[in-house]
Amino acid sequence: MAKIQNNKAWLLVLPVLVLVAFSAVIPLMTVVNYAFNDTFGNNQFFWNGLGWFEEMVRSERLHAALGRQILFSGIILAIEVPLGIFIALNMPKRGFWASLCLVLMALPLLIPFNVVGTIWQIFCRIDIGLLGRGMTALGVDYNYTNDAFDAWVTLIVMDVWHWTSLVALLCYAGLQSIPDAYYQAARIDQANRWDIFRYIELPKMSGVLLIAVLLRFIDSFMIYTEPFVVTGGGPGNSTTFLSIDLVKMAIGQFDLGPAAAFSLMYFLVILLISWVFYTVMVTRDAGGDS
Amino acid sequence: MAQITLSNLAHTYAPSGEQESDFALKTLNHVWQEGGAYALLGPSGCGKTTLLNIISGLIMPSHGRVLFDGTDVTDLPAEKRNIAQVFQFPVVYDTMSVRENLSFPLKNRGLAGAQIQARVALIAEMIGLEDILDQKARGLTADAKQKISLGRGMVRESVNAILLDEPLTVIDPQLKWELRTQLKSLHRELGHTVIYVTHDQVEALTFADTVVMMHEGRVLQMGTPESLFETPKHTFVGHFIGSPGMNFLDASIEGNHAVISGQPVPLGANYRNPCGHTQIGIRPEYVQFTADGGLPVVVRHIEDLGHRRIVHAELERSPILVSVPEGCPFDSTMTQVRFIPEKINVFTNSWRVEGETF
Numbered sequence: 001m002a003k004i005q006n007n008k009a010w011l012l013v014l015p016v017l018v019l020v021a022f023s024a025v026i027p028l029m030t031v032v033n034y035a036f037n038d039t040f041g042n043n044q045f046f047w048n049g050l051g052w053f054e055e056m057v058r059s060e061r062l063h064a065a066l067g068r069q070i071l072f073s074g075i076i077l078a079i080e081v082p083l084g085i086f087i088a089l090n091m092p093k094r095g096f097w098a099s100l101c102l103v104l105m106a107l108p109l110l111i112p113f114n115v116v117g118t119i120w121q122i123f124c125r126i127d128i129g130l131l132g133r134g135m136t137a138l139g140v141d142y143n144y145t146n147d148a149f150d151a152w153v154t155l156i157v158m159d160v161w162h163w164t165s166l167v168a169l170l171c172y173a174g175l176q177s178i179p180d181a182y183y184q185a186a187r188i189d190q191a192n193r194w195d196i197f198r199y200i201e202l203p204k205m206s207g208v209l210l211i212a213v214l215l216r217f218i219d220s221f222m223i224y225t226e227p228f229v230v231t232g233g234g235p236g237n238s239t240t241f242l243s244i245d246l247v248k249m250a251i252g253q254f255d256l257g258p259a260a261a262f263s264l265m266y267f268l269v270i271l272l273i274s275w276v277f278y279t280v281m282v283t284r285d286a287g288g289d290s
Numbered sequence: 291m292a293q294i295t296l297s298n299l300a301h302t303y304a305p306s307g308e309q310e311s312d313f314a315l316k317t318l319n320h321v322w323q324e325g326g327a328y329a330l331l332g333p334s335g336c337g338k339t340t341l342l343n344i345i346s347g348l349i350m351p352s353h354g355r356v357l358f359d360g361t362d363v364t365d366l367p368a369e370k371r372n373i374a375q376v377f378q379f380p381v382v383y384d385t386m387s388v389r390e391n392l393s394f395p396l397k398n399r400g401l402a403g404a405q406i407q408a409r410v411a412l413i414a415e416m417i418g419l420e421d422i423l424d425q426k427a428r429g430l431t432a433d434a435k436q437k438i439s440l441g442r443g444m445v446r447e448s449v450n451a452i453l454l455d456e457p458l459t460v461i462d463p464q465l466k467w468e469l470r471t472q473l474k475s476l477h478r479e480l481g482h483t484v485i486y487v488t489h490d491q492v493e494a495l496t497f498a499d500t501v502v503m504m505h506e507g508r509v510l511q512m513g514t515p516e517s518l519f520e521t522p523k524h525t526f527v528g529h530f531i532g533s534p535g536m537n538f539l540d541a542s543i544e545g546n547h548a549v550i551s552g553q554p555v556p557l558g559a560n561y562r563n564p565c566g567h568t569q570i571g572i573r574p575e576y577v578q579f580t581a582d583g584g585l586p587v588v589v590r591h592i593e594d595l596g597h598r599r600i601v602h603a604e605l606e607r608s609p610i611l612v613s614v615p616e617g618c619p620f621d622s623t624m625t626q627v628r629f630i631p632e633k634i635n636v637f638t639n640s641w642r643v644e645g646e647t648f
């Protein structure tokens with residue numbers, strides 16, 4: 001049967017296109033404009049070509065922020081993914097306790113980012129914070145405001161507290177979808193606990209796990225609010241991640257050209273990584289189960 | 291291989307089930323002979339999967355004992371019982387190749403590499419998997435996956451029994467026939483005790499030497515496919531087995547005659563005068579149309595199945611089905627039916643009564 005071609009349906013997309021144009025494309029164009037031009041004010045622009053991009057690619061400051069960013073994302077993924085899987089494996093499967101666990105786990109996800117930052121900022125203060133005072137009382141030399149290591153630990157613990165639930169809940173959903181017959185067959189095949197995890201649970205939750213990793217990577221790679229509230233990028237520049245650095249450059253120093261070039265590259269990197277993840281997921285599904 | 295004995299076995303899922311209705315499986319004594327091919331047949335929810343899972347050890351029975359070759363295994367978990375079980379939906383280890391799937395149960399039991407290779411090669415050849423041995427199990431068709439499940443069940447030489455829980459549910463009708471034949475020949479070659487759970491009578495009757503018919507947690511009859519067909523012990527068996535099932539007509543029994551609405555019907559045996567609710571059961575295959583000398587019926591409609599016709603008729607307002615084979619004379623003058631006396635079964639209160647042959 002020949003398919004009827006009717007391209008008029010594209011018109012239905014038009015309102016969305018107009019909205020997106022105003023909300024995203026046009027503001028983005030001003031960023032593009034700043035990225036390729038230089039200005040000394042009075043709304044007069046001079047063509048700068050790829051100048052800002054070259055400067056940013058060579059910038060030591062940006063390299064350092066990128067390094068910190070990759071380290072931060074790497075650490076929180078290395079903690080949150082295994083921890084999330086571990087929690088999901090040990091959550092009750094049904095009944096009252098399962099519901100209670102789900103509610104408790106979902107709570108951190110519902111708290112606005114700046115509130116999370118504020119909670120931890122106060123919680124960790126050595127003068128009034130419970131954790132900070134407690135650590136000091138125990139004789140631990142802890143002060144996130146002037147020790148880079150303490151600041152990192154604080155941010156990582158905060159992120160783990162905030163987001164491990166997401167990984168755990170996604171994995172839990174994946175685990176719940178495994179029919180009992182798989183576990184029964186594994187018992188009859190005398191598979192040990194590790195085999196069950198390796199050959200049944202992990203393959204069955206790999207789809208959702210990939211989504212969890214993608215979400216956590218993108219989110220942590222763009223993290224801004226929480227470290228801004230807790231450490232403000234300090235002490236020194238030790239917790240200045242890419243987006244914090246970007247804001248400092250754009251709004252603190254008003255270096256709009258470099259900041260615009262920076263943000264375009266930042267955007268492209270995230271787009272690229274998302275695309276890679278997406279491609280991996282799609283090819284996996286195509287070769288995957290029926 | 292082992293002889294499996296169920297002794298006073300019963301199971302209830304209710305924690306303190308005392309009432310009979312709480313029991314998913316009512317008290318049962320049975321011996322599964324070594325090397326036998328059994329089918330557990332019954333409608334959905336009749337307790338056949340519960341019984342199977344009790345034998346395999348996935349469910350601990352609330353009452354009674356399970357013995358393998360005289361050894362009590364009731365408290366042993368599934369992994370210690372050395373049985374194989376194949377489930378309704380294919381269970382394969384997605385990330386492994388077909389070969390790894392088949393060798394997995396052997397590897398876990400610590401067999402030597404060469405032994406595993408030989409056994410996997412043999413089983414793969416038997417069930418026709420040798421061409422795809424090195425493919426990943428993920429992405430195979432449902433029937434290939436179910437073949438892998440079957441293969442994993444059969445790969446261990448020393449299993450006490452192979453339990454199949456509706457293994458052909460997800461298979462296309464065409465392949466169903468092929469796999470069923472394969473299962474039968476596999477059983478003949480390997481000689482394991484096989485218990486096959488199904489709600490499909492064709493599967494049960496073609497596969498098994500002994501069919502165990504279950505209904506509402508109770509075993510109604512155990513016997514050869516032929517005995518279930520010819521002499522069902524319970525009206526439910528008669529109704530369930532056969533396509534279409536047995537006709538049941540209310541009748542009063544007087545010795546070697548049944549009386550249906552005032553007309554005598556000769557029986558093949560003497561039943562004296564049974565009390566209770568009496569019925570006669572006759573298979574549609576054993577009802578014949580005749581011009582006179584029978585019971586008058588009104589034909590409602592006719593289903594033509596090609597090799598035979600199923601006639602839906604009414605005898606004194608109760609429905610009766612008649613199977614008319616191809617080439618058998620049947621015209622509008624034949625408005626009466628006759629039953630073959632030897633093929634009539636008599637039931638009181640739903641249970642079959644044994645007659646005295648003269």
